[in-house]
Amino acid sequence: MAPLRPVTAEEIESLAIGAWILGTGGGGSPYLALLNMRALYRQGAVVSLMDPMDLADDDLVAVVSNMGAPLVGQERLTDPRTIARAVTMMEEYLGRRFRAIMSLEIGGGNAVQPFMAAALLDRPVVDADCMGRAFPEAQMTSFAIHDLRMYPLMLVDVRDNAVIVAQAASWKWMERLSRTACVAVGSIAATCKAPRTGKEVKDCGILYSTSKAICLGQTVQAARRAHRDPIEAIVEAERGQLLFAGKIADVARRATEGFLRGTARIDGLGDCRGQRFELAFQNEFAVGWLDGTPRVMTPDLICVIDTVSGEAIGTETLRYGQRVSVVALPAPPVLLTPKGLEHVGPRAFGYDLEFTSVFA
Amino acid sequence: MRRVGLDVGGTNTDAVLLDGDAVVHAVKTPTTADVTGGITTALRELLAAVGASGPIDAVMIGTTHFTNAVVQRRDLTRVAAVRIGLPASASLPPFVDWPDDLAALVRGEVVMLEGGHEYDGRPIVPLDERGMRDAARRIRAAGITSVAIAAVFSPLNAECEARAAAILREECPDAAVTLSHELGRIGLLERENATLLNAALIGLARRTTRAFTEALSASGLAAPLYLTQNDGTVMLAATAEAFPVYSFASGPTNSMRGAAFLSGLSDAIVIDVGGTTTDIGSLRHGFPREANNVVEIGGVRTLFRMPDLLSVGLGGGSLVADDGRRVGPRSVGYRLVNESRVFGGTALTATDVAVAASLIDLGDRRRVADLPADLVKTALARMHATIEESVDRMKTDARDEPLIAVGGGCFLVPERLPGVSAVVHVRHQAVANAVGAAIAQVSGEVDQIFQNLTRDAAITEARRIAEQRAISGGADAGTLQVVEVEDLPLAYLPGNSLRVRVRVVGDIADGATARRRQPTAADR
Numbered sequence: 001m002a003p004l005r006p007v008t009a010e011e012i013e014s015l016a017i018g019a020w021i022l023g024t025g026g027g028g029s030p031y032l033a034l035l036n037m038r039a040l041y042r043q044g045a046v047v048s049l050m051d052p053m054d055l056a057d058d059d060l061v062a063v064v065s066n067m068g069a070p071l072v073g074q075e076r077l078t079d080p081r082t083i084a085r086a087v088t089m090m091e092e093y094l095g096r097r098f099r100a101i102m103s104l105e106i107g108g109g110n111a112v113q114p115f116m117a118a119a120l121l122d123r124p125v126v127d128a129d130c131m132g133r134a135f136p137e138a139q140m141t142s143f144a145i146h147d148l149r150m151y152p153l154m155l156v157d158v159r160d161n162a163v164i165v166a167q168a169a170s171w172k173w174m175e176r177l178s179r180t181a182c183v184a185v186g187s188i189a190a191t192c193k194a195p196r197t198g199k200e201v202k203d204c205g206i207l208y209s210t211s212k213a214i215c216l217g218q219t220v221q222a223a224r225r226a227h228r229d230p231i232e233a234i235v236e237a238e239r240g241q242l243l244f245a246g247k248i249a250d251v252a253r254r255a256t257e258g259f260l261r262g263t264a265r266i267d268g269l270g271d272c273r274g275q276r277f278e279l280a281f282q283n284e285f286a287v288g289w290l291d292g293t294p295r296v297m298t299p300d301l302i303c304v305i306d307t308v309s310g311e312a313i314g315t316e317t318l319r320y321g322q323r324v325s326v327v328a329l330p331a332p333p334v335l336l337t338p339k340g341l342e343h344v345g346p347r348a349f350g351y352d353l354e355f356t357s358v359f360a
Numbered sequence: 361m362r363r364v365g366l367d368v369g370g371t372n373t374d375a376v377l378l379d380g381d382a383v384v385h386a387v388k389t390p391t392t393a394d395v396t397g398g399i400t401t402a403l404r405e406l407l408a409a410v411g412a413s414g415p416i417d418a419v420m421i422g423t424t425h426f427t428n429a430v431v432q433r434r435d436l437t438r439v440a441a442v443r444i445g446l447p448a449s450a451s452l453p454p455f456v457d458w459p460d461d462l463a464a465l466v467r468g469e470v471v472m473l474e475g476g477h478e479y480d481g482r483p484i485v486p487l488d489e490r491g492m493r494d495a496a497r498r499i500r501a502a503g504i505t506s507v508a509i510a511a512v513f514s515p516l517n518a519e520c521e522a523r524a525a526a527i528l529r530e531e532c533p534d535a536a537v538t539l540s541h542e543l544g545r546i547g548l549l550e551r552e553n554a555t556l557l558n559a560a561l562i563g564l565a566r567r568t569t570r571a572f573t574e575a576l577s578a579s580g581l582a583a584p585l586y587l588t589q590n591d592g593t594v595m596l597a598a599t600a601e602a603f604p605v606y607s608f609a610s611g612p613t614n615s616m617r618g619a620a621f622l623s624g625l626s627d628a629i630v631i632d633v634g635g636t637t638t639d640i641g642s643l644r645h646g647f648p649r650e651a652n653n654v655v656e657i658g659g660v661r662t663l664f665r666m667p668d669l670l671s672v673g674l675g676g677g678s679l680v681a682d683d684g685r686r687v688g689p690r691s692v693g694y695r696l697v698n699e700s701r702v703f704g705g706t707a708l709t710a711t712d713v714a715v716a717a718s719l720i721d722l723g724d725r726r727r728v729a730d731l732p733a734d735l736v737k738t739a740l741a742r743m744h745a746t747i748e749e750s751v752d753r754m755k756t757d758a759r760d761e762p763l764i765a766v767g768g769g770c771f772l773v774p775e776r777l778p779g780v781s782a783v784v785h786v787r788h789q790a791v792a793n794a795v796g797a798a799i800a801q802v803s804g805e806v807d808q809i810f811q812n813l814t815r816d817a818a819i820t821e822a823r824r825i826a827e828q829r830a831i832s833g834g835a836d837a838g839t840l841q842v843v844e845v846e847d848l849p850l851a852y853l854p855g856n857s858l859r860v861r862v863r864v865v866g867d868i869a870d871g872a873t874a875r876r877r878q879p880t881a882a883d884r
Binding site: 032035036072074076077078079081159186253308 | 445447448449450451452456457478479480482484485512513546547548549642649753847848859
């Protein structure tokens with residue numbers, strides 16, 4: 001069994017950059033979680049990363065995420081104690097101790113949440129998640145695709161409120177029940193999702209996504225230091241494809257059924273001059289069209305990145321005039337299976353398109 | 361309407377007199393250490409030149425004083441930070457993301473109290489009034505004179521900040537108080553940072569504004585005094601002295617607005633070539649395009665309304681090295697008139713190269729006659745490449761756009777550039793800053809979440825609030841124009857929530873009206 005690997009403060013910085021790219025427009029900026037980690041590391045905390053294959057089959061793993069509206073998260077700032085309390089209250093409810101903690105989604109701020117809990121609870125973080133990116137809804141995970149049990153769920157806020165969803169009839173019911181509780185406590189809450197066994201994580205998780213995000217961040221940092229094109233570096237390191245480069249010409253957003261949906265139009269520059277790229281999003285980017293023809297669609301990762309800095313741009317921060325590159329990164333294989341596509345393919349987002357990968 | 365515009369920079373104090381749309385006269389004088397001296401001199405020269413040709417309706421001053429204080433870490437006041445929002449946000453206290461050296465200068469007491477609101481206006485928990493009173497007494501005991509108060513979601517509900525300020529004033533009647541909801545948008549940390557910076561600058565702002573006022577009365581001017589803001593608008597000095605952070609980026613903004621005015625163009629790229637740096641920005645509807653998201657000032661993250669600028673280390677004083685292959689970022693700056701070759705010095709500067717290439721006639725051109733033609737060609741190509749690349753980076757429209765060249769070093773800008781329809785040179789380009797100050801307008805802004813309204817109704821309501829704010833800031837109601845509308849539906853929030861941001865601007869109401877309406881901080 002490989003020893004646990006301590007994660008350095010520099011790697012946490014890289015994780016924040018990489019995770020924001022893998023957020024594919026959603027997941028929320030990791031900046032505030034990163035500030036918390038800097039403070040914890042200054043106080044001497046060191047979090048270890050655990051190879052998922054080192055989990056025993058009957059180990060219990062906490063799957064954590066901060067749930068809610070990114071806007072509320074900008075005022076009620078994420079606190080390591082809240083996410084840690086979600087984990088410890090779940091342990092009390094179960095009467096069992098978690099061996100380790102893992103992230104629900106490696107895209108955006110939730111990539112850093114397990115590190116915050118782990119730093120306080122002295123547990124390792126499992127090098128895995130269950131999306132390999134960010135998605136808006138509870139049923140859009142590899143655990144849901146594998147039809148694992150979706151309950152219990154522990155939801156806590158900064159006051160002394162805690163809600164247990166003891167049972168749910170389906171993943172969609174779990175989404176509905178937990179979302180209702182989340183709105184009641186101010187649209188921001190720390191959650192500990194249905195506990196997973198070591199075997200479930202090994203069989204059904206998206207493995208090594210934490211180290212992947214760290215590497216991706218390091219790639220961007222190295223390119224910046226060397227004054228190299230960060231987009232080229234990302235595409236090369238992740239075997240992605242640069243689909244388009246241009247300037248945001250229009251952004252239209254609307255709130256429907258509790259999500260941020262909308263479209264963005266990019267007018268081409270350089271090699272893409274004269275062409276037009278359109279993106280549709282539901283929190284995360286879902287489909288992209290080049291001159292009216294579908295070019296890329298979920299679950300392929302659609303990343304919109306600042307052309308100069310290599311910094312990811314979220315669907316809430318897209319703005320007219322930004323110079324951006326659209327990059328596709330390969331999705332985890334489980335999302336590409338027929339069952340996976342039922343959960344996260346274009347039809348799951350309301351687009352009547354047959355999924356074709358840009359990497360096919 | 362006759363207005364005087366002043367630009368108080370680190371090197372020069374420029375003054376212009378505008379009568380309607382005409383520049384009557386312009387002067388350039390050295391800035392003095394006491395600020396007042398330079399302004400008095402500039403005003404005396406200006407008024408002497410134009411004679412007693414009529415009254416002055418308004419005086420507008422733009423200055424880089426406040427941003428320089430933060431960047432250079434000087435003249436800052438120690439601040440007590442009061443954060444209201446516990447139990448939320450406890451792990452990231454005030455100053456958490458400040459550079460250590462700046463925090464060490466500014467951080468006095470840090471107080472975190474229970475209170476604050478949810479996004480929908482419900483209290484998180486009741487405000488800890490007793491804790492606020494205890495804190496106020498500690499602040500007084502510590503001898504701290506400036507206090508920054510920030511409560512969670514105060515842009516939506518300012519009750520907690522207002523109540524805390526009232527308690528503070530009972531205990532520390534002389535303390536200056538900055539409230540975060542008067543300064544910023546959603547984003548607690550960035551808004552709080554702006555509040556802390558403002559509180560740290562408040563002493564300097566009062567002293568500087570007083571110096572401006574004294575210089576004005578010493579010059580016999582009775583016109584109302586305005587300070588220019590980051591967004592190309594002005595605030596009455598009496599209000600502005602409470603909000604120095606709003607003046608941070610007024611220098612480059614004034615130069616871009618001045619360029620728009622002098623050229624008659626409202627949509628263009630502006631390049632301001634100074635002695636050490638070149639600033640490039642984009643004009644949209646006569647105003648600078650604002651920066652996208654987070655703006656760092658002296659290493660502190662904020663969400664200010666700031667022009668989106670690209671600064672590169674190229675100017676008339678830039679040192680030429682490596683046989684012309686390197687130009688800048690090192691520069692002789694204001695010592696150009698002594699140290700460059702054409703002025704009898706030994707340093708080889710961008711200006712010397714320009715004289716050698718006959719782009720401009722300055723100093724003694726015989727002193728650069730020995731420069732190798734290859735060096736001149738290489739250095740010019742280097743500068744043109746830098747300018748070309750920088751202009752392209754700031755362009756947001758694929759179509760060709762005009763480029764307005766201003767500043768003392770604008771002869772470095774080539775006459776043809778890819779993506780540029782024409783390079784526009786203007787009269788009075790060396791005092792574009794002061795012209796920009798003279799033509800500044802008054803704005804009103806709102807950035808707020810509206811619930812259970814249609815999109816149109818929400819925008820109409822936002823516009824009404826913004827117009828009200830502009831008018832109480834001194835704008836002529838008949839000239840108000842909406843320059844920005846942005847709406848953002850909020851994911852996950854119930855009740856059809858819409859975050860709407862509207863900004864309106866208008867001309868300054870005539871002197872008498874402005875004097876009647878002395879707005880207070882509460883009007884913002």
